Amino acid sequence: MHKKIKYIVDIIVIFLFLYGLVFNTLPISTSKLALIYILIFFPKEKLLSDLLSIKILNYSFFVWILISAYYLVICSLNPNSSLNFFIQTTWYFWEGVFGSYFLYRYIISSYGIIGSLVLIRNVFLVQSIFIVLTFLNVEIRERINDLLVINDKDT
Numbered sequence: 001m002h003k004k005i006k007y008i009v010d011i012i013v014i015f016l017f018l019y020g021l022v023f024n025t026l027p028i029s030t031s032k033l034a035l036i037y038i039l040i041f042f043p044k045e046k047l048l049s050d051l052l053s054i055k056i057l058n059y060s061f062f063v064w065i066l067i068s069a070y071y072l073v074i075c076s077l078n079p080n081s082s083l084n085f086f087i088q089t090t091w092y093f094w095e096g097v098f099g100s101y102f103l104y105r106y107i108i109s110s111y112g113i114i115g116s117l118v119l120i121r122n123v124f125l126v127q128s129i130f131i132v133l134t135f136l137n138v139e140i141r142e143r144i145n146d147l148l149v150i151n152d153k154d155t
């Protein structure tokens with residue numbers, strides 16, 4: 001029974017990470033919550049050794065440092081600029097590059113290649129079920145729209 005609960009939790013974590021939902025009641029997106037969950041429950045020594053040994057992660061970090069340094073210099077020279085772009089880019093970097101890698105390592109260590117592909121397929125199946133339900137039932141669509149922050153709403 002414990003494996004089944006872990007499997008369902010992992011489907012939820014992957015779903016939340018991939019789709020990055022923003023609920024009206026939460027101050028951050030669900031992808032950040034999923035990343036926090038992964039960082040808590042995945043062995044830290046494995047992650048640290050991977051971060052130091054994998055070249056693409058080191059290269060990505062180096063590129064982020066260069067871009068961030070350039071932007072910070074531009075911001076310091078222009079008194080009218082804000083750091084919002086820097087903060088947003090930093091989050092995109094940590095979620096997109098490291099978050100995706102951490103999620104990959106978390107899934108592969110638990111399920112292997114084939115099991116991971118089946119797990120991701122099941123995440124897409126859950127998303128498909130939500131889509132079909134929102135097409136078939138207006139009440140469900142309105143409830144979901146009320147719960148989530150939707151950027152393309154007419155104001």
